Amino acid sequence: MPQKTARLSMFSLILYNLTGGRIQMNNAQDLVGLLALTTKGRKSEQPRTVSLVYIKSGSSYVVAASNAGRDKHPAWYFNLRSNPQVTLRIKKQQIKAVAEMVDPEQRKQLWEQLVEASPMFARYPKLTGREIPMVLLHPVE
Secondary structure, eight states: OOOOOOOOOHHHHHHHHHTTTSSOOOOTTSSEEEEEEEEEOTTTOOEEEEEEEEEEETTEEEEEOOGGGOSSOOHHHHHHHHOOEEEEEETTEEEEEEEEEOOHHHHHHHHHHHHHHOGGGGGHHHHOSSOOOEEEEEEOO
């Protein structure tokens, strides 16, 4: 029997942000959810945290540098390109991870999974001329 995929909406993300992550239905084992990604600023070297929708791929988390369909990549994407050592927070669980850019072949499949899980992403490629990068976040011990 096929596994049903949870769906996330913009409302889920807004609620997550407004409550500082206190109201969150998912946990680190879920195939789809919301996480807080902390990178180190490439210029300031200060911690920078953003909330993102993720899907799971094996033991890794996958996020999209969509920037809501804007023509520029989000700042966090440039930060992790400069320093791929990141921290994830899912509910109260902190996870250290290393970022890896998704290759073009794998990107197509992961993008389809992301759009199925969170349909708001479907319109973003139509809003921008850039290819939206996807990033694997591999947990480390």
